[in-house]
Amino acid sequence: MVGGAERETMPGPGMARNGRPRIVLLGPPGAGKGTQAELLAGQLGVPAISTGDMLRQAVSSDTELGRRVQGIMAAGELVDDATMADVVKDRLARADARQGFLLDGYPRTLPQAHTLEGILTGAGRELDAVLLVEVPEEELVRRVVLRGRGDDDREEVVRERFRVYREKTEPLIGYYRERGLLYPIDGNLPVDKVTSQMLIALGVNG
Numbered sequence: 001m002v003g004g005a006e007r008e009t010m011p012g013p014g015m016a017r018n019g020r021p022r023i024v025l026l027g028p029p030g031a032g033k034g035t036q037a038e039l040l041a042g043q044l045g046v047p048a049i050s051t052g053d054m055l056r057q058a059v060s061s062d063t064e065l066g067r068r069v070q071g072i073m074a075a076g077e078l079v080d081d082a083t084m085a086d087v088v089k090d091r092l093a094r095a096d097a098r099q100g101f102l103l104d105g106y107p108r109t110l111p112q113a114h115t116l117e118g119i120l121t122g123a124g125r126e127l128d129a130v131l132l133v134e135v136p137e138e139e140l141v142r143r144v145v146l147r148g149r150g151d152d153d154r155e156e157v158v159r160e161r162f163r164v165y166r167e168k169t170e171p172l173i174g175y176y177r178e179r180g181l182l183y184p185i186d187g188n189l190p191v192d193k194v195t196s197q198m199l200i201a202l203g204v205n206g
């Protein structure tokens with residue numbers, strides 16, 4: 001397993017206390033975070049915020065940001081933390097994210113996790129849960145190659161994205177586990193089963 005973590009059985013981070021939840025989806029490329037983000041966000045009534053989609057949008061609209069990040073994304077590398085901090089601060093400041101959100105693709109580094117914590121603390125808020133989507137590595141490679149989205153799904157780029165995930169993003173698993181926020185989810189199941197596990201972990205429909 002990439003991002004292997006022991007199963008946690010205690011469900012329900014008790015989000016009812018402050019309205020809609022603030023959730024981070026964590027997991028390797030190809031784990032199905034984007035699909036789950038849309039489904040789960042719909043169920044929870046919060047916006048799904050995908051930094052990957054935001055950056056791809058910037059690239060296709062040929063904005064200044066898009067021109068800056070295009071080559072980095074195509075190579076499977078991470079956009080720098082300062083740029084991402086601007087992107088995420090702006091997005092979370094919008095009205096629809098005030099009452100909760102589901103972040104997909106952010107944070108991806110420890111400095112980004114600190115940035116997120118700072119943004120939330122500054123607004124008197126905190127994260128409710130981090131859902132770690134776990135899928136065996138062979139299945140991940142198969143999925144990402146099949147997806148064939150473009151430059152960032154070429155085989156050597158896929159390999160680089162996994163390497164970057166292990167080096168930069170996996171440390172977030174321990175970071176959030178220590179804070180009692182981590183909920184491991186088996187991502188190697190049919191889409192609807194993955195969603196229902198997430199809802200159970202969150203104590204919704206549980």
Ligand code: ADP
Pocket residue numbers: 028029030033034051052053055072073074076077078079080084104105106107108112152161
């Ligand atoms: P995935 O296919 O793993 O879901 P994403 O769509 O989340 O990938 O992201 C695609 C690319 O966008 C990443 O490989 C990276 O170059 C860039 N990116 C997205 N989010 C971030 C982030 N939080 N920090 C740095 N780069 C990011």
